[in-house]
Amino acid sequence: MSHRFLNQKLKEKGLKITRQRKDIFNLLNSNKKKHMSAEEIQNEIVKKESNLGIATIYRTLQHFVDSGIAIKHDFDDGKSRYELKVDDSSHNHHHLICQKCGSIIEVNLDLMEELENQIEKNFDFEIKNHTVKVYGICKNCKR
Amino acid sequence: MSHRFLNQKLKEKGLKITRQRKDIFNLLNSNKKKHMSAEEIQNEIVKKESNLGIATIYRTLQHFVDSGIAIKHDFDDGKSRYELKVDDSSHNHHHLICQKCGSIIEVNLDLMEELENQIEKNFDFEIKNHTVKVYGICKNCKR
DNA sequence: GTCAATGCAAACGCTTTGCACCTTG
DNA sequence: CAAGGTGCAAAGCGTTTGCATTGAC
Numbered sequence: 547m548s549h550r551f552l553n554q555k556l557k558e559k560g561l562k563i564t565r566q567r568k569d570i571f572n573l574l575n576s577n578k579k580k581h582m583s584a585e586e587i588q589n590e591i592v593k594k595e596s597n598l599g600i601a602t603i604y605r606t607l608q609h610f611v612d613s614g615i616a617i618k619h620d621f622d623d624g625k626s627r628y629e630l631k632v633d634d635s636s637h638n639h640h641h642l643i644c645q646k647c648g649s650i651i652e653v654n655l656d657l658m659e660e661l662e663n664q665i666e667k668n669f670d671f672e673i674k675n676h677t678v679k680v681y682g683i684c685k686n687c688k689r
Numbered sequence: 690m691s692h693r694f695l696n697q698k699l700k701e702k703g704l705k706i707t708r709q710r711k712d713i714f715n716l717l718n719s720n721k722k723k724h725m726s727a728e729e730i731q732n733e734i735v736k737k738e739s740n741l742g743i744a745t746i747y748r749t750l751q752h753f754v755d756s757g758i759a760i761k762h763d764f765d766d767g768k769s770r771y772e773l774k775v776d777d778s779s780h781n782h783h784h785l786i787c788q789k790c791g792s793i794i795e796v797n798l799d800l801m802e803e804l805e806n807q808i809e810k811n812f813d814f815e816i817k818n819h820t821v822k823v824y825g826i827c828k829n830c831k832r
Numbered sequence: 833g834t835c836a837a838t839g840c841a842a843a844c845g846c847t848t849t850g851c852a853c854c855t856t857g
Numbered sequence: 858c859a860a861g862g863t864g865c866a867a868a869g870c871g872t873t874t875g876c877a878t879t880g881a882c
Binding site: 703704705707709710740741742743744745748749767 | 860861
């Protein structure tokens with residue numbers, strides 16, 4: 547995903563393109579599988595690039611979520627985690643959360659069509675998005 | 690669900706049966722569809738029963754979750770919400786979250802078997818539980 | 833040059849913890 | 858009566874906000 551994408555999305559919303567926003571975007575872009583917290587983002591950027599206030603990070607991430615650039619996740623560890631949205635479909639991947647080691651495994655199956663159809667039909671509910679979290683014990687921890 | 694159930698679950702974990710724990714259980718039991726926050730629980734019990742410290746509520750709810758009596762939910766409004774677990778199956782109901790009015794609609798469909806089978810097979814992951822949140826616009830708000 | 837964005841520190845809100853006192857079994 | 862539970866207040870911690878300064882367009 548190029549920074550052309552970022553520029554376009556920001557312009558659509560009338561937002562300015564700043565060094566800080568590019569840094570955050572680039573970091574998320576090179577850590578696609580990591581679900582980074584605001585604090586982790588700050589640590590990485592301060593280490594590798596330059597200073598970056600935590601308030602700016604929260605404000606930027608909120609903009610990214612509003613603009614459909616990023617997704618905010620809650621994995622029950624007390625802090626929000628963010629990742630870039632890979633495409634514009636409403637079908638996000640799912641996450642397996644290991645209750646022993648805490649690792650997050652991505653699942654690219656969807657298999658939610660039947661459930662979504664039933665929901666739209668039975669509840670007259672217009673689905674925009676969904677999140678699926680599956681808790682259990684991962685391969686490694688089972689041994 | 691009777692308080693016999695509560696007593697049994699508490700004893701299994703070596704926990705004492707106190708007025709506060711009974712009050713919280715009874716309140717959740719008579720508000721099965723409400724997903725109450727700690728603060729709401731406190732308000733209701735202080736109004737109807739007697740004094741109850743917020744720290745006791747958090748400690749009790751944690752015990753309830755650990756004992757399989759209750760489920761902790763996060764509906765992205767900044768506070769955790771709790772409801773009694775209806776049975777011992779790992780198949781909880783799903784929740785529809787209206788992005789306009791914030792209302793929570795319960796869905797008693799499951800339809801996750803196919804996805805769970807694929808996950809257990811492809812990822813060698815032992816599933817204990819899952820949560821599904823579907824975001825969108827509810828019937829009323831669509832008008 | 834104008835208006836939004838940033839950084840800092842303070843404020844916020846939910847949740848947890850320390851500790852003296854109280855209650856259950 | 859011993860061990861765990863409670864209530865209060867303080868502390869914790871992630872997140873948000875106010876405000877003066879800086880930077881994008």
